[in-house]
Amino acid sequence: MFGKLIYLLRRALRNIRQSPFLCTASVGTVAVSLCILAFFAIIVLNVQSLTRHWSRDVQVVAYFDTVPAREQRQSLIKQAMVLPGVQSVEFIDAQQAYSSFKERLGDDAILLDGLENDFLPASLRLTLDENSRNRHGVDSVVRRLKKIAAFSDFRYGQDWLDRFESFVTLIRISGVVLGGFLLFATLFIVANTIKLTIYARREELEIMALVGGTPLFIKTPFLLEGALQGALGGTLALGLSWLLFNFFLQQGLEALLLASGVDQVVFLPAIHQGMVVLTGVLLGFLGSLVSLHRLARA
Numbered sequence: 001m002f003g004k005l006i007y008l009l010r011r012a013l014r015n016i017r018q019s020p021f022l023c024t025a026s027v028g029t030v031a032v033s034l035c036i037l038a039f040f041a042i043i044v045l046n047v048q049s050l051t052r053h054w055s056r057d058v059q060v061v062a063y064f065d066t067v068p069a070r071e072q073r074q075s076l077i078k079q080a081m082v083l084p085g086v087q088s089v090e091f092i093d094a095q096q097a098y099s100s101f102k103e104r105l106g107d108d109a110i111l112l113d114g115l116e117n118d119f120l121p122a123s124l125r126l127t128l129d130e131n132s133r134n135r136h137g138v139d140s141v142v143r144r145l146k147k148i149a150a151f152s153d154f155r156y157g158q159d160w161l162d163r164f165e166s167f168v169t170l171i172r173i174s175g176v177v178l179g180g181f182l183l184f185a186t187l188f189i190v191a192n193t194i195k196l197t198i199y200a201r202r203e204e205l206e207i208m209a210l211v212g213g214t215p216l217f218i219k220t221p222f223l224l225e226g227a228l229q230g231a232l233g234g235t236l237a238l239g240l241s242w243l244l245f246n247f248f249l250q251q252g253l254e255a256l257l258l259a260s261g262v263d264q265v266v267f268l269p270a271i272h273q274g275m276v277v278l279t280g281v282l283l284g285f286l287g288s289l290v291s292l293h294r295l296a297r298a
Helices: 002-018 020-057 070-081 094-112 135-145 158-200 202-210 215-260 270-297
Strands: 059-064 086-092 123-128 151-155
Touching: 020 158, 020 215, 020 270, 059 135, 070 086, 070 123, 086 094, 123 135, 135 151, 158 215, 158 270, 215 270
Parallel strands: none
Antiparallel strands: 059 123, 059 151, 086 123
16 A cells, blocks of 8 residues: 555656646746735734734723712622623722823813813723624623613724724635635646646556556546645745745834734744645645546546
């Protein structure tokens, strides 16, 4: 069994050596397509870090009509803490709200001169866990809080949250559309490249079939050839994307993201790098499989 595998692998390598131009075209197509995907994935991963940082601002503030007594306040805090998605609860009294508001006004804080420091309502500020910092999670928490009579009003940045959700959705849809288009185009080119190789050896394949070669034995070298070309293309794509990241993309992302509060700009994690190479292998294998299927029908 091992000897047969070695033989089939040698056949695949011989096919590659005999068609260097077609092999280069196939490897180059996979490399360019996966490099574009990897390049876009780097941007998406770092922008997602930015959106996670932004999502920390997703909070629910529940306002009181009248400040409850200490015992009632502790009871309300406990009720809020046990709500699904709530990470922490903080009581903000009128003086704290005034100080925070004044600090946010900055140079315009002079507008508050002459006003009492307790004119703002007391509130509970609920911080949500990461999985609940979205429209569904916020709506779920607010819906439960509205059942508590002590609260008179709620604020959770509805407009900002809508824009945030739309931005994240746009990034995801763009990634799916671009990725799908590039993978389909790569699969098409690899399949046609392998098909040209098969047609160039059609007489050889017919002779092998006449002398008793099984379909699997005949097709396996071409499947291995496609997988090898895909693996080379995926590896080359990683190298190209690493060079582009270090010489062009990193500085631009750092200027954009670090100023927005993100800790660092990162390259593709190891698991994503493995996925790039594996995607190349699958593209090459599937491209060969499609070509062989067309040949069998011809």
